[in-house]
Amino acid sequence: MRWSKTCSAQIPSRRGEARTTSHNLSRSAVLFLSSPLTGEEETPENRALRLDNFLTFLGPGGFATPDDVDMLESCQRGFLNREVEWSDMSRGMKSDHPVPTDELQLRTFWRRWNQLIMLSQPVHASAQKAA
Amino acid sequence: MAAQLGPAITREQIEDFLYAEAALLDEWRLQEWLELLTEDVTYSVPATDVPEGDAKNTLFLVADDAIRVHSRVKQLLGKSAWAENPRSRTRRLISNVRIRETNGETIRVTANFIVYRMRMDQVDTYVGRYEYTLVQRDGQLKIRERKAILDLEALRPQGKVSIIL
Numbered sequence: 509m510r511w512s513k514t515c516s517a518q519i520p521s522r523r524g525e526a527r528t529t530s531h532n533l534s535r536s537a538v539l540f541l542s543s544p545l546t547g548e549e550e551t552p553e554n555r556a557l558r559l560d561n562f563l564t565f566l567g568p569g570g571f572a573t574p575d576d577v578d579m580l581e582s583c584q585r586g587f588l589n590r591e592v593e594w595s596d597m598s599r600g601m602k603s604d605h606p607v608p609t610d611e612l613q614l615r616t617f618w619r620r621w622n623q624l625i626m627l628s629q630p631v632h633a634s635a636q637k638a639a
Numbered sequence: 640m641a642a643q644l645g646p647a648i649t650r651e652q653i654e655d656f657l658y659a660e661a662a663l664l665d666e667w668r669l670q671e672w673l674e675l676l677t678e679d680v681t682y683s684v685p686a687t688d689v690p691e692g693d694a695k696n697t698l699f700l701v702a703d704d705a706i707r708v709h710s711r712v713k714q715l716l717g718k719s720a721w722a723e724n725p726r727s728r729t730r731r732l733i734s735n736v737r738i739r740e741t742n743g744e745t746i747r748v749t750a751n752f753i754v755y756r757m758r759m760d761q762v763d764t765y766v767g768r769y770e771y772t773l774v775q776r777d778g779q780l781k782i783r784e785r786k787a788i789l790d791l792e793a794l795r796p797q798g799k800v801s802i803i804l
Contacts, residue, residue: 567700571710
């Protein structure tokens with residue numbers, strides 16, 4: 509089964525730009541726009557340092573962003589799957605006190621999204637446990 | 640201009656060097672590639688929209704000094720570089736090799752490149768030109784400056800530069 513390239517990244521590097529946004533272009537593509545924040549009073553030395561620091565982590569050639577992009581591409585490939593209807597976000601559901609790496613925040617987000625976007629009542633907790 | 644000692648370097652010798660370097664990178668022999676670099680090496684990849692930029696005031700994609708390029712290799716060879724785990728297959732094509740200037744021990748060289756990166760049934764193509772400053776040390780060529788200037792207008796669909804261009 510063919511699947512399209514799922515992510516792209518582009519860094520606009522014009523001076524003075526202050527933007528970090530990500531746009532879902534379609535169900536199989538995410539566009540990242542990323543550029544460092546700057547202030548008008550920044551000295552040349554500070555700018556050089558800031559740009560250098562940015563590149564240790566961020567950007568298509570940075571030490572972390574390529575892995576993030578790769579992970580997002582993997583997620584997109586997973587979401588193309590139509591045989592499995594549900595995403596499992598149950599981590600921490602059995603804990604009295606879920607930890608930050610559990611998925612309580614995901615469930616909370618999607619319940620509220622359901623309320624606001626789908627204009628429906630949140631799904632009852634016991635129905636979710638069955639999923 | 641200082642007189643050059645020994646026979647003048649030929650294009651063929653430079654090509655041999657660049658082909659050998661490309662082979663090390665394609666074969667993921669990155670530790671051996673590091674040995675081609677001087678202690679004051681810079682490896683840089685400007686952003687696609689400002690190819691003539693200066694890394695001090697313009698955001699690049701890669702602007703490594705010796706310390707960072709060594710860290711980069713260590714990360715690529717390690718277990719947690721997900722973008723290269725499993726590793727891509729790459730194939731570098733180098734052409735249009737030109738010796739632009741020799742000055743004492745330093746040699747400025749330019750070349751064109753196409754780097755193909757194959758992973759997860761995708762082929763990414765990186766096209767551009769190299770600007771090298773090479774130095775001769777004990778009869779061996781080493782890389783002091785290595786700049787890969789992409790001709791791509793944007794990293795679509797490549798998305799990342801997770802290999803050493």
